[in-house]
Amino acid sequence: MSEKEPKTLLEFAAEKPNLKFFFTGGKGGVGKTIVAAGIAHYYAVSKGEKILLASLNPVHSLSSMFGQELWGGGIKKVEGVENLYAVEVDIKETVQRYKDQLSERLRWFLKWADIPVQADDFTAIASTNPAFEESAMFDVMLDLMLKEIENYDKIVFDCAAVANAVRLLGLGKIYDLWLSRMIESREEAMSLRVKLSFRKEKVKEEIKKDPMMADLLEMRTKMHEAKKYLNNPEATAFFFVTIPLALPIAVVKRFIAMVRGFDIPIGGVFVNMVIPEDVVKGKVTEYMENKYKEQLNYLGIIKKDLWPLVRAEVPLFQTEIVGIDMIAKVADAVANWEPQS
Ligand SMILES: Nc1ncnc2c1ncn2[C@@H]1O[C@H](COP(=O)(O)OP(=O)(O)OP(=O)(O)O)[C@@H](O)[C@H]1O
Ligand SMILES: [Mg+2]
Incomplete structure (x- = not known):
């Protein structure tokens, strides 16, 4: 042939x-x-x-x-x-989980920044993006x-x-780049304060406690596992x-x-x-x-x-x-x- x-x-x-x-x-x-x-x-x-x-x-x-x-x-x-x-x-369930996570983060952020606005309005706007369902x-x-x-x-x-x-x-492909970037900047932001004390273990502990970081790391692990198959002919x-x-x-x-x-x-x-x-x-x-x-x-x-x-x-x-x-x-x-x- x-x-x-x-x-x-x-x-x-x-x-x-x-x-x-x-x-x-x-x-x-x-x-x-x-x-x-x-x-x-x-x-x-x-x-x-x-x-x-x-x-x-x-x-x-x-x-x-x-x-x-x-x-x-x-x-x-x-x-x-x-x-x-x-x-x-x-x-449906995955989209709902995303929405819950998002509003939790927003609520935390708005409180932290002392902004007197309801997080739910933002969540509603952010989650009408079609990319939200696609990524779910x-x-x-x-x-x-x-x-x-x-x-x-x-x-x-x-x-x-x-x-x-x-x-x-x-x-x-895109997620992987995005996740790496997010994880990096999250690590930077989180560890700035702890880094000053030169205690690496402390940084690691803090990172483990952070729910957003945990999500990102979990997603990246999943991504890497799946890509072993997804990109393999x-x-x-x-x-x-x-x-x-x-x-x-x-x-x-x-x-x-x-x-x-x-x-x-x-x-x-x-x-x-x-x-x-x-x-x-x-x-x-x-x-x-x-x-x-x-x-x-x-x-x-x-x-x-x-x-x-x-x-x-x-x-x-x-x-x-x-x-x-x-x-x-x-x-x-x-x-x-x-x-x-
Ligand atoms: N070879 C065929 N002979 C007869 N009917 C067919 C044939 N292939 C598809 N059809 C019919 O054409 C229609 C579209 O087929 P199918 O649903 O598989 O397309 P699809 O690409 O999956 O559509 P969608 O983009 O909506 O997902 C169906 O009603 C199906 O029964
Ligand atoms: Mg079809």
């Missing part, structure tokens, strides 16, 4: 026996969730591995796709699919990675539209999903560079909703013929620009993907593709 030929998902995965974390990303509505579910179903059913499928999209759709309630109460066993577990991540999602994702890594053979994360997903994963793969149309292809091309820039290993590309050739055999409407011609043009562009990265083409099915039987068909398509050059 030449370097220019694509590797199927299974060929790609065979080279990485310790691949643990799968992510799917792409433009809105292109099929990120069905591809994530297809990958998870394939490994659970055909390979007998214990799989966790986790939705990180604030607008969850696993429940409606599987036709069963998967929301609330953490990880659930998917009924009717052996070895498969799922979770629609709930960030990131936090929960890290927890899932680190807590569940021993409990599952693979974890498949279904992300929100690509910009959010990339920002979400990119937080890893043997452990993590980010898969783009596209459809054979101009905009979603452009989005993938644009984001490949960005994902690399954040040191997230790229797993490849799934091309979804490909109209099968036999649909246009025999007598077809002009509408269908044009649609098919348009697709051929975009498949040509994919071949030219992305071909070695393509892991599978998934056909456009006659109905939407709802229920386990349909998900099993997607699983077969994502895993058993035969590239035609």
Whole structure:
């Protein structure tokens, strides 16, 4: 096989026996969730591995796709699919914890600075920032990675539209810099007074007592643990999903560079909703013929620009993907593709 030929998902995965974390990303509505579910179903059913499928999209759709309630109460066993577990991540509690911490800090600061203002107003303003929810999602994702890594053979994360997903994963790099800086300045501020007494142990003791410092250090430890996997191509793969149309292809091309820039290993590309050739055999409407011609043009562009990265083409099915039987068909398509050059 030449370097220019694509590797199927299974060929790609065979080279990485310790691949643990799968992510799917792409433009809105292109099929990120069905591809994530297809990958998870394939490994659970055909390979007998214990799989966790986790939705990180604030607008969850696993429940409606599987036709069963998967929301609330953490990880659930998917009924009717052996070895498969799922979770629609709930960030409400994490956001509330952030808000409580923030108002506690603010209250302390306002009192310390003798400013007669209610901390709650500030907390409300600070926490309406969308980055607040994003970082809560990131936090929960890290927890899932680190807590569940021993409990599952693979974890498949279904992300929100690509910009959010990339920002979400990119937080890893940015957070790390930010945390180091915060920890440094906190250490400086705290130890200034104690430093004057030249007693290092005293500084350490003070640092341990400081709740803000404890939070920062805990987050940094978690971050470093998770980055061992998140930035490791043997452990993590980010898969783009596209459809054979101009905009979603452009989005993938644009984001490949960005994902690399954040040191997230790229797993490849799934091309979804490909109209099968036999649909246009025999007598077809002009509408269908044009649609098919348009697709051929975009498949040509994919071949030219992305071909070695393509892991599978998934056909456009006659109905939407709802229920386990349909998900099993997607699983077969994502895993058993035969590239035609
Ligand atoms: N190959 C396909 N054949 C038929 N229907 C499909 C196919 N792929 C996706 N669909 C349908 O298209 C819709 C969008 O798919 P999906 O929810 O997986 O996209 P998404 O990228 O996760 O969307 P979002 O950005 O909202 O998270 C769903 O209704 C799904 O059933
Ligand atoms: Mg989705």
